[in-house]
Amino acid sequence: MPDEFVEFQADCTPAFVQVLVDCPGIEELLTYRIPEGIAVQIGDILSVPLGTRHVGAIALHFPNQNQIAAFTGEVKAIASLISTGMLSAKYWELVLRTADYYRTALMQTVKVALPPKIMDQGCYRIKIDPEYPNPVPSLSKAARSVWELLEKHTQSKKGISRRYLQQQLGKPTSSGLRELQQLGMILTQLDPPQRPQPKFVDAIVLLQAPDAQFLDAQVESKLTPRQIEILTALQREGGESLKTEFLKLAKTTISALQNLAAKGYIAIDRREYLRLGGKSHFVSTDRPKQLTPDQALALERILAAVQAPKPQQLLLHGVTGSGKTEVYLQAIAPILASGRSALVLVPEIGLTPQLTDRFRARFGDTKVNVYHSQLSDGERFDTWRQMLTGDAQVVVGTRSAVFAPLPKLGLIIMDEEHDGSFKQDQPQPCYHARTVAQWRSQLEQIPLVLGSATPSAEMLYLANGKKLIAIGEDSEISSCEPTVIPLPSAEIENSVQYLALPHRIGNKPMPPIAVVDMREELQAGNWSIFSRTLRAAIARMLEQKKQGILFIHRRGHSTFVSCRSCGYVMKCRHCDVSLAYHNPIAVSASTPTISHLRCHYCNYTEAKPSRCPTCSSPYIKHFGSGTQKVEQEIAELFPEIRMIRFDSDTTRNKDQHRLLLDQFRAGEADLLVGTQMLTKGLDIPQVTFVGVISADGLLNFSDFRAGERAFQTLIQVAGRAGRGDDAGEVIIQTYTPEHPVIEAVRNYTSKEFMQVELSQRAALNYPPLGQMALIHLSSPDPIAVETAANQLAQALLAFEMDWELLGPAPASILKVANRFRWQILLKFQSEALSSLPTLDILRSLVDQKSVRVAIDVDPLTIL
DNA sequence: AGCACGCCGACT
């Protein structure tokens, strides 16, 4: 999209405006007349007539005379102004970049940035006219199907939505409805949009104080003692109070207040009440803590970056328990003091209530706001508009908060930078909050601090100046600061300072990690999923009345296949990835119906061997034991033990996390048994023991990032142990103790591990050295997707662009929610990104109507 | 996304 599309000058009341309409398929701007009495600014959200209905739109450009003259058709007028002052120029630039990079239509991208439902237009609701005489005339097939569906829903007063009808009946809906409408059999009404609205409350404001003079001479004042009481109560409240609160406080009534208002002593004002979420729990106040030398040095660097009006990235590599949060807090304090705001991005707010609480405790509730998808629509809407005021504040939020509209942004912090939940995969665009944050730091000329105990390969690569050599010195802060000579802009973008916090607060040691070779257990006749070492450790933990965590990597059905005797893992012969086990289900024309192993990169398939190819043992099988099984077996071994299971089954509703963790923290259980969720920012000082049932499920994943992710997960899990006064202990069970990931975890040699990892990726041109985009196709019809995938691949090959096409291949979990999924992988160098087809182009290349297409630029996994 | 228009086959 050309830049000239957008102009952000505040013009004097123009007569026409060009808008981007909320209608798939219309990417060009449409021109509308601005009616008298409506002042439209660029960036405003509007409602405009389009065809027969009204749609949301964004004002982007005031056309000049030529542009107006160029359009000869009818020009309609804007229907209404929905919201004003939402989009600034820089902000718009960020959205444009996101849309372009992730190859997604602009309007679709705008919608992920703005609070939800803001452009909703309401919907038509249809019901049977109760006055229509009973005998139903003969109807066409379409009309009859609509009628029958309506008859099923006669109990709903408002009728059923057009959208629902369309969903149930498909194409005949329109003609059927028209027919019924003409016969006068149905009633149609427009349901007002469920758009979030500002909430207003009445406030009582003191205009004239009941001063001493009046108190002395009550005759003259015309005030009753009760009225004076009320006014005094209001004065105590600082001269202002919300009506509902004040009525309770002063034990008075509305009529009494109205009397006072009539006499001019008080005013009853309608004013907006902001619904701001995440502030229900009480937190005590907190003061800045003494920093360790490492922390102080890191803080110094961040503060220096804050001073410089240029984009900078700082990678804060701090081991678990090294006090990264304290560094963030002290970096933010001067930002707030200077009247600017800070944005703090966290992976999942539900899992890190402690972090939010610390910000609230340090800066106070009025300065800290949260923004995430668990807020209600009203709360999101209000939080959003509150940010636009420009008040200095800290916004703590998840992925979508990267689009928080803070006008005076001074610093962006991304905590747990490596975490996968920063990447969006559900609706397009599949953006990565880290990437968007990097652009934002450039556009705003402000620093971006990325913190992690296990930095991503991407960030380590950048911090290393895009070289594959070691980063810095052991245990020392080093940096790859840009040189004094101005670098070309592309290089400035990528320059990253590396800051390390290699020691835990109070110099507590990292917990020692013991690796148990499960093959030896097998040889010793122990067929249980628990090694003798692990069992002993749990027994010891119980005896000492300490607490522990058991980590299970449980993933649905498709797992890896390995030999229980020699540890051999089945690998693809064309790619360096392990093969996934597939159940013998015939799902598509080209898939075999026997148990087989498949590579998800190249679609190479082979039958599942009955014996191990290296040692001929028959004990070659697929693995995977879930939390429930582990919980059950632990209960058998230790009848006394008190356990809490912590996985997506037990934490379905939103407060469950906090509840279970609070129970555990209160010592109501000895052992926490859970999945991935345990890795995220969980800080429970009493935990001394951490056990990993099987690291193999993490290691042998057929994905190029499997090693990196396994390393990060294991280090994060291990980091839960020994944060308190007592020393920690970590036990990792595996069938492949010699695996480089296990070696690296055991020795905490992240640097060396990542170096090898990066050089392997370099050899195959995988990210972060090369780039990838994954095209997803899905349909309820298995044949249709497969055909569409092949067609699309053919069409893309004909493009003859600078990319490598892999596939099409069925997705590893072929069927999800009754949809069959295929995918095409594109590998390319970053220069080629802008030549990638956009989502709209991809869709136009697929004719199967049932097939949905999506594109994921920089996919986190290619499974 | 909706709703036009317009082009073909199965019927009064």
Place this chain on the structure above:
DNA sequence: GTCGGCGTGCTC
């Protein structure tokens, strides 16, 4: 001859 299916294209 006409009704009604659905493919194609436009919406300021």
